[in-house]
Amino acid sequence: MTGSVDIAALADLLRRAAKAEILPRFRRLGSDDVRAKSEATDLVTEADLQAERMIKGEAAALWPDAVFVGEESVAADPALLGKLEGADLAIVVDPVDGTFNFASGIPAFGVMASVVAKGETVAGIIYDPMGDDWAITEKGGGAWLRRPGGETERLSVAAPVALEDMVGMASTGFLPKPKRGEILANLAKVRFLANYRCAAHEYRAFAGGHVHYLMYNKLMPWDHLAGTLLSIEAGAHAARFDGSPYLPRHTSGGLLVAPDKESWDILRREVFTI
Amino acid sequence: MKFADNDIEFLRGCLGYVAEHEIMPRFRNAAASNVAEKTSSVDLVTQADLLSEAYLTARLRERFPGALVVGEEAYAADPSVVPALAEAELGFVIDPVDGTFNFAAGLPVFATMLAVTIKGETVAGIIHEPVLGDTLVAMKGAGSFLHRVGAEPQRLKVAAAMPLGEMVGSIAFSHMPEPMRSRIAANMAKTKMSFNYNCSAYEYWMASSGKFHFIGHLKLMPWDHLAGVLLHQEAGGHTAKFDGMSYRPGETGGGIISAPCRESWQMIRAEIVGD
Numbered sequence: 001m002t003g004s005v006d007i008a009a010l011a012d013l014l015r016r017a018a019k020a021e022i023l024p025r026f027r028r029l030g031s032d033d034v035r036a037k038s039e040a041t042d043l044v045t046e047a048d049l050q051a052e053r054m055i056k057g058e059a060a061a062l063w064p065d066a067v068f069v070g071e072e073s074v075a076a077d078p079a080l081l082g083k084l085e086g087a088d089l090a091i092v093v094d095p096v097d098g099t100f101n102f103a104s105g106i107p108a109f110g111v112m113a114s115v116v117a118k119g120e121t122v123a124g125i126i127y128d129p130m131g132d133d134w135a136i137t138e139k140g141g142g143a144w145l146r147r148p149g150g151e152t153e154r155l156s157v158a159a160p161v162a163l164e165d166m167v168g169m170a171s172t173g174f175l176p177k178p179k180r181g182e183i184l185a186n187l188a189k190v191r192f193l194a195n196y197r198c199a200a201h202e203y204r205a206f207a208g209g210h211v212h213y214l215m216y217n218k219l220m221p222w223d224h225l226a227g228t229l230l231s232i233e234a235g236a237h238a239a240r241f242d243g244s245p246y247l248p249r250h251t252s253g254g255l256l257v258a259p260d261k262e263s264w265d266i267l268r269r270e271v272f273t274i
Numbered sequence: 275m276k277f278a279d280n281d282i283e284f285l286r287g288c289l290g291y292v293a294e295h296e297i298m299p300r301f302r303n304a305a306a307s308n309v310a311e312k313t314s315s316v317d318l319v320t321q322a323d324l325l326s327e328a329y330l331t332a333r334l335r336e337r338f339p340g341a342l343v344v345g346e347e348a349y350a351a352d353p354s355v356v357p358a359l360a361e362a363e364l365g366f367v368i369d370p371v372d373g374t375f376n377f378a379a380g381l382p383v384f385a386t387m388l389a390v391t392i393k394g395e396t397v398a399g400i401i402h403e404p405v406l407g408d409t410l411v412a413m414k415g416a417g418s419f420l421h422r423v424g425a426e427p428q429r430l431k432v433a434a435a436m437p438l439g440e441m442v443g444s445i446a447f448s449h450m451p452e453p454m455r456s457r458i459a460a461n462m463a464k465t466k467m468s469f470n471y472n473c474s475a476y477e478y479w480m481a482s483s484g485k486f487h488f489i490g491h492l493k494l495m496p497w498d499h500l501a502g503v504l505l506h507q508e509a510g511g512h513t514a515k516f517d518g519m520s521y522r523p524g525e526t527g528g529g530i531i532s533a534p535c536r537e538s539w540q541m542i543r544a545e546i547v548g549d
Contacts, residue, residue, distance in 0.1 A: 026406075027406070027408065027422055028422075028425075104480055104483075104485040105479070105480075105483070105485070106383060106471065106476055106480065107382040107383060107403075107405055107406070108381060108382065108383050108471070128382075130382040130405055130406075131301075131302055131380065131382060133302070167375075172462075172463075172468065173466075173467045173468065177463070180463040181460045181461075181463035182460075184459040184460050184462055184463055184468075185456045185459050185460040187459055188447070188452065188455045188456040188459050191448070192448045192472075193447075193448050193459075193470060194470045194471070194472045195468065195469040195470050195471075196381065196383065196469070196471055197469050201381050204380065205379045205380065205381060208379070208380060210378070210379035210380070211379070
């Protein structure tokens with residue numbers, strides 16, 4: 001239990017929503033089922049809307065005291081986002097993280113939820129509908145990969161390596177224009193840059209020790225709260241560009257995640273020169 | 275040696291077999307995948323690659339005696355198999371797990387690719403996606419199709435041309451030498467959005483179905499590109515090497531760009547790749 005939210009029950013709810021509302025629509029969306037939100041690459045599909053509707057409905061019945069902050073609910077009512085900071089208890093949900101991939105037919109998408117108590121992230125869940133497993137964490141309890149059969153495996157970050165050997169992901173599309181070119185050029189200093197357009201899978205791969213850095217600049221809480229706690233519980237150093245901790249109320253200021261503080265400092269100085 | 279349309283069904287059957295028996299049982303199963311580094315931490319080979327290539331090679335040799343069968347392992351044993359594709363009467367080019375880094379990291383973005391060449395020309399390309407079992411098939415002169423499990427085949431078409439600032443695309447600069455690497459990385463800021471899924475099968479799939487506008491690579495190992503290039507061309511796109519010439523089986527250098535049309539190609543060549 002975390003606050004009054006049973007994490008296993010919330011994890012199960014994400015999985016049921018994926019099976020009922022998300023997977024049946026994958027590679028089967030009609031043109032009416034996909035709409036652009038802020039721009040052509042920011043999409044919402046019937047899967048996002050129906051999955052969030054289902055999760056929200058069941059969460060309200062199970063945890064009536066928790067404020068529900070979902071990506072699509074906030075799109076409909078932006079004031080909802082402001083209720084996160086002051087809430088005693090909140091559940092933050094991204095029904096389909098990686099909507100561009102989902103709508104394009106790329107199987108890199110996830111369902112994410114986090115639990116926020118008094119302005120602090122206390123639990124995070126990343127469900128992968130394709131692999132049918134969860135990356136799951138509760139503050140202070142480590143990061144775990146859990147399968148529906150009950151098997152669990154502890155997640156831990158990669159061993160630190162030199163800058164030129166680092167492999168990782170950076171979402172450079174949301175950097176301000178003049179800095180974007182500079183940082184893209186700086187990224188030539190690392191071994192490899194990937195960008196899967198799906199925070200759920202990127203955090204999952206990072207917490208599992210497969211990559212050495214993650215960088216994001218647009219920080220909506222449903223995209224980053226669960227993954228940041230998962231990474232920290234797997235041993236990471238995660239902080240905003242100014243070195244301060246990333247909190248649920250932050251939507252800007254950047255986020256850089258590395259296996260340890262020393263790697264973080266090197267990446268901040270040599271690559272993410274914002 | 276003959277290659278007929280119904281041989282495509284045989285090839286699809288072989289790809290389905292390795293997906294089920296050699297690839298998926300090893301996905302997210304560290305004990306069974308046995309990952310080894312080739313040249314670096316992003317260039318990996320797994321048991322899924324090795325056993326799939328061995329199975330496919332054996333089946334192809336049995337059905338098409340005398341055909342040239344090329345995969346990464348065949349190339350490691352004898353590098354002359356790649357240039358031999360330029361002349362071979364009948365050739366098969368296999369990438370058992372394209373996106374091995376993703377496969378090993380637990381990311382479900384990987385696929386099997388197979389190209390068929392006749393006398394130095396790609397005549398068929400197949401991309402099979404093991405997770406859900408969907409398949410893309412391109413036949414020279416007959417278009418590109420997505421065969422989704424349980425659905426009618428769907429014809430693929432590249433995106434409409436757009437101004438550069440509206441395009442989403444990817445050039446695999448991480449594998450390029452300097453100064454090209456830094457130049458292209460910085461030039462990507464001119465586009466709307468860049469990404470790198472680290473899997474050429476999905477890149478060609480997305481470029482061929484109009485989801486991405488452009489993709490590009492410097493290194494042209496045939497198993498990474500022949501099937502995808504035919505898929506893109508048959509979906510109406512323009513693919514050519516950096517020097518503007520067409521890319522042919524047997525070639526391994528010179529860089530390649532795929533774009534919706536010749537004019538877009540020239541814009542990407544000038545504005546992103548540059549000199």
